[in-house]
Amino acid sequence: MFNAFNLKSQLLSVLLWLLLPFFMNVRPLAAATPTYPCPYAQTVNISDGLRLKDGSYSYAGLLIPANMTAQYNFKVIDGILSSAPSHTRGCACLQRPCITFCCPPGQLFDEYKHACLPHASTLSAQQQSAQYTHIEVSDVNGGLKVVNISDMFVMRFEAGCSRKYIDKSDASFWKWDLYANGSLSSLGRIWDTDQYCLTPLEHKKVWSLVPLTCERSAHGFRLWIYAICLFMAILIYGFILLTLVSIKAVRNGGYGESLIFHLASTIIGLSALTYLAFRSRLELSETACRNIGFIAYVFLIFSFFLLTIISWNFWYNFKTRRLSSWKRKLIYMFAFGLAVGLRFLLKFIQDSDIYQPLKPGIGDAFCWFDVRLWGILLYFYVPILICLAFGMLLYLKTYLLIWNLPEDVINVAGYDIKLIKAHFFAFFGYLLGVTCVWLRELFVYLTFRWRGQYYIIDFITGVCVFGLSVAGLIFLLYKNPLVRAWWHVNVTFYLPYRAEERTENGVYLTQIYHTDQERTDKLKEGYKHEIKEEDLALK
Template identity: 25%
Template sequence: MWVLLSLFVIGLLLMTQKTNAEIIGCNIVDTVDLSSAQKLSNESYLYEGLLIPADLTAEYDIRPDSQEKVTRHLRGCVCKERTCVRFCCPRNQIMKNGVCSNMTDTELNALDLSLNITLDNGSLVKRKIKNDLMVQWDLPMSCETTKMFYLDNREKSYKYTVFENGTLLRHFDMVTLSKWEYCLQPHFFGDGNIQIVSHSCLAPQIGQTIVTIISMICLLLTISVYLMGQRNLVGKCLICYMVCLFMGYLFLLFDLWKISQGFCMTAGFLGYFFIMAAFLWLSVISRELYINSNTNSFLAQFLRTNHRFLTRNIYVWSVALAFTGVTYLANEIVEDEEWNPRVGSGGQCWINTQDWSAMVYFYGPMLLIVVFNTIMFILTVIFVVKARSEYLKRKQKPLEGLYNFTLFLRFFILMGLSWSFEIISYLARANPFWIDLFRVTDYINLSQGIIIFVGLVLKRTTLQHFKKRSEKRQALQNMIQLENMNLDQ
């Protein structure tokens, strides 16, 4: 009895081992399908001129990218014997406009491509695809090829490094991709050239999308509140700022989810226009705070003009339009890639923010406006602090306007600092540590609508104001009902 039970357990273990067979020290991503390979007498296999020992083979019944069951087939760990590269399309196919298609005989004969590989010792070598590298054709991607974006290594902004272990370093954001996260493929360009380029899936921007949508909803709520209550100049300017910020977020959301691909360049310039207008409205608000808080100073008198809201509108929209016009002309005329804003290039419907050209067309104007806002904020803070101390010395209650100025200052200083971090992160973009650190500021900038709503709407005075309006409305309704009842009697 015990002998039979032991034999049954041993048989079950052997069957389990065979079912879940794996090559020791080899990940399934480093294997290829050997179903069509030549089997030799010593149990080894010959695959595309490479001899694969028997101990580097095993049968698998799962897909390489998941635990989904498939027909049992033999795989070999070729990447232990030779450097592997993963191709996006099946064998003898080329990619055109995100679609894998069969190559013609002419294209096949002309296809003698090479790839620069960085070895483990740091040296750079050029390897021939046909002779020196092992191409993996059957590893599925986690998305459709039409939903991939590619990096054209001929452009400085989209350089990347392929390492001997199969990982890829993307230079523009210093992100390292594993073999699961990218693939290479000969790509047919419109000028007739065929180049090997890196393709990777568009990562879903779930976190940024959620924050952006919530921020946009908060902006709409705040705009509604200020349209009902705030009629002073600063309130009107704040509404214009929030409208521009909302539109900028909208086009950014379109870009995140590739909704604007059909009108990519138009969406890029519209988004740029509204973001620049938002910055200009922020400078107008900072100036108005200073003028209102310190009416007797020479600078305040110099900055004050008649028809103030009209002149502020003319200033903001004309300057934002001028910035957009200059950027558009540079995008069409400038031939030097490093100084071209490249709006709508590289699959992004936005201005290119990876090169030094961004400092000229985007971050440079942003920096000037942030510096101006900082000066105005500092001057206003100095006056508010002095005024409050004077009222306290006289044992008088500070004017309500001073509380409003203080509240506005808190949030506009916060917003100015967040945009400053955006500039700093751009300057430090080559350092992976700073890239990860300043990634938090991206979410802060996207959540400005939430910050404005919490700070300017969800405050005690605003809530009391709406409570009083609700009570008056209820009292009026009760009075009308009472009069109707008296008339009925």
């Protein structure tokens, strides 16, 4: 007899066994991750500032408290983290508005090489220095006033993005307005401090200060591989979903119904991640960024809950019990409610004063989890690992039940034994693939954390998800007897090149559909309405 306490104990043992090798090599949370007191966009490199005895910094006429500084070993380009030499950054932009320059004094942005180089001979050092002294600022009434930059702003020298939009022939490119809060109006929109950088450019033999924006920056090949693989996976999952929905015998059964919900949830979650891959954090409002990230989280977590429900349903059936449809739907509602509850828990943690490394980071510097923090491990990978471990444990228990079944059993909980066993073993192949992919994700995350490296988009993840969708095509469609039988009756019969002989498993397919030659002839002639539904699907 199944014992809930024993199941929990075994599940805990499995989790500890899986996680022990990782945690033996991972430093404590407090020591592994520094505290970042404010978003990266509001920080300035203050390594050249004067550090005082109490840990605070004197920089650009400001006194930055010690609790508003942190050590950074990365930089943000195109909204993506990349490695950088360790340096100190402070939240100077919280004390005084910041404006961003592409290059530090003594260097000039080269529009062809897209890099900062020593100033050109046509622009003297004195002329270039003047570009960083005064600037025109627009007031609320539309008037302009010339101000000393150092008196009104803190100067940031950041690249911002790898490729910047430069079009000297566009008259609107040279028209811009800087406001007192550091934001800038150009090309028909308002840009925040971290969305532009100012640099001198020559136009009609006159050097002018102009902002370069990241509006039309190019995406790297890794991002394209990641996005294309996710998009292809979504298409494959969509094909599987539409096929299962088209077959009444599948969508009315517990196994098929759960698969349909799982596939739909997976498609929504992957679609949200694909959208975020092409939209920089700078291009979305804080509300939109956070909501899309939470949508991806809710539906991806729900999809893993459904995998566990399917595993549990197999175990329940082989205990010679059958779950009624309304009870099954209550379980779906509870699982979805739990996923939504986790979403609100994440929002509460994100907005609370909890220790920064324990926050998820969704909607802050990134629209998805911030991999610099431990939130993605605690609130995403661990729930997934629990679901998969629980599902695999139920699979082992179900397999033992199948092993101990008498050989003369032909029916289990009202289902044909051959059919339910075919579903069971096919689903295990898919579940095993899901487990391998997400264990790989967890291993990569912990490995990068141990090395002190960070990544946002791992293009191999896209390749793995695409491979998983192909596995779903094989195990959820091709290995499903009901799908093959439906295809055999509704598609294969009408192919002009079909041979008269049945396929190798034609006898088994005929048993499933309870069709004899007379009914087959009627199907060919189009008299499907004369065949009762129970003749076309298992009860």
